[in-house]
Amino acid sequence: MSRRLLFLLPLATLALMAGFFAWSLMAGRDPASIGSVMVGRPAPRLDVRALRDGDKPITDAMLRTGKPTIVNFFASWCTPCLAEHPLFTRLAQRDGAVIIGIAWKNKPEEARAWLAKLGDPFLYAGQDFDGRTGIDWGLSGVPETYLIDGNGIVRFHFRGPITEKDVRDTILPFLKGGKP
């Protein structure tokens, strides 16, 4: 009998895997609604080359300046990034937000060309070419945006593009010092 069970093992493994996949495909969950383990913790390590030639490397020291900071992972090949880009431009120009942009899995020259075309809202721009920093930051794709308080603690994590509503309800109150 135990020999028979052994032959059932592959099927049982498959059933388990299929269950997981069916769940993930049919649950139709909105990726933005998934909680993030990053919230409430110190921002992960950040140590990347600058995207713009001649700039200093981007480090997590820039996240502990006492001022709230926005960190945005983007890529020139990512269409949702294009959609949220004007919001960042407005946040930088009108609201004076400190925004760090990091080009994720993106050739630096392509990211630079993209910013040159659309306007560059980033005080600091870095490149995470091989995606290593993205792993540290628990990135699932681009765009993702983190709100980080003056002490370097992650306070909010957006998966997917930010929207007008996010800016109004979450980001602007956060920048003004209120809790999101």
Add this chain to the structure above:
Amino acid sequence: MEREEVIAELGHFALILALAVALVQGTVPLVGAARSDGRLMALGSTAALTQALLVVVAFAALTQAYVTSDFSVANVVANSHSAKPLVYKISGVWGNHEGSMLLWALILAVFGAAVAVFGANLPDTLRARVLAIQALIGVGFLAFLLFTSNPFERLSPAPADGNGLNPLLQDPGLAFHPPLLYLGYVGFSVTYAFAIAALLEGRVDPAWARWVRPWTLAAWCFLTLGIALGSWWAYYILGWGGFWFWDPVENASLMPWLAGTALLHSAIVVEKRDALKSWTVLLAILAFSLSLLGTFLVRSGVLTSVHAFAQDPARGLYILAFLLTVTGGGLALYAWRAPKLTSSGLFQPISREGALILNNLLLCTLAATVLLGTLYPLFLDLLTGNKVSVGPPFFNATFVPICAPLFAALCVGPFLGWKRAELWPALQQLRVAFFVAVVAAIVAAVAIDSRSALAAVAFGFGVWLIMGSLVEFAGRLKLGRAPWAESLRRLRATPRAAIGMTISHAALGVVVLGAVATGAWHLEVIQTLKPGEKTRIAGYDVTLVRVDNVQGPNYIAERATLAVTVGGRPFTVLQPERRLFTVQRRQVAETSIHSDGLRDLYAAMGEGDPNTGWVVRLYLNPLAPWIWLGAALCAFGGFVSLSDRRLRVGAPSRRPAVQAAE
């Protein structure tokens, strides 16, 4: 114009007919086999040939639509352009989701017809069942095509021109990458069909293994070539100097390759020793399941990647159901019938059989590691809502260490006899190989790079694989220990399967050497240069002479001319380009590589303009060509083995149950 439109309609119609024929082929012969009705079983072969013909017609119709730029077909509009060179119009047929699925169905149907033609002397019931299983897989693909991904969908009114092919795919490397991969994937469908038929029959014998081995071998050879071509493409088109990125799409093709490699070896045991039957059947089911997973992982949008050019979650559910039917159905049948498969061959742990089992365990562990690394982000997301990406660090920490025992044992296995063997004499015969490998590792550590001991050890492993294989072959020929005439006579008498094994095993060593050297010891210089300025990489002085604007057939490009000198003397001229595809507004790097067989001087061009200068990336990749040379040699070894007389002549006849010992 009107005639062309009729042709596309004909293709659609042929596809519908093919589905109907496949439905008949998938059911009637099964009933026939169960009732021992010869007429019903014979229908299988006729239907297989008809189905193949119909799918060929459908594929030809789509190709015709591409070649003549029939923009009333939506698929052509989305993926072609009248300005595209002819060869890429043709490769555009399978450079997209619908067309690539049609190519899959085409290869599947042609392989089914091949079984019908060449399997004339298979037992009737086995042939009928194999063809029926093949047809059922075909039903899955044809229905998927017709109901969710119709390549013949119309567009009215027809636009004046198309949107072109993904410019990254407009490249000889990638144009022929999918067909080779698919030849491999679909080849495993035949072994799957044989495995299922054997479970239905309730018997697996050496004659069965003789049938399965050539199909596995052929599929494996094509898959090897396909993976190598994909890796080569990534190397020269992505402009990063790397050759393997542990990208999910690369992993998806690596998994069936690993399972197929295991199957290749375990089938030998079934054939020669009448053992490991249920394990081999399981591997055959898994190899094809992983092939399907590989095909669909790219298509379902479950995973995102640079290669995933067709992402559509709407198709996900169909794919999941199909994958589940093939894998689940196969494994359920396995759980039910496989316990009845009994083996007659007994053996000791230290024996050829034992070595092949170790090979299988390690290869399956490798496949499981890749599967885990590819799916882990998904699992973790489901369990905890936590999202991560798994990259090269994971695979370097898991995959690479498992290769060490595999490579270490690989050279020893061929020295062990069947049934029972002694380990020590085998190791003694390998002492020369071991000595050379250790020396190579020490030389690498001291002379090349003392920082990475791991790379030096890995380099030693590569030398070990080559030397171990050669020593085994030399021993087989009694080279140096017998007169030349005797060695020559032995060479002629050596079965091609053995020659193929030596070539492939040694070729693996060549791949390892190339991968280690390129991965660990490459040099990189990234610099912004203006015309007239120069930089230096490992003794090569590189001067940016000029940057020209070039007009291609459907792109415009900036082409840099880099003059390379060594010690003041001209060495070569490199001309990397940055191409802007005008229709899609997409930029693609075209690297320029100077290779002398031992090292690649690799140049890629980045962003820039006359005022600031251009970013120039230079890499010196030692032994890089060996990666693909080795992979091609590996596949060549497979083809040599495939040409073995035993497989060509001996395969079709099922010998009596009582078999003479080999």
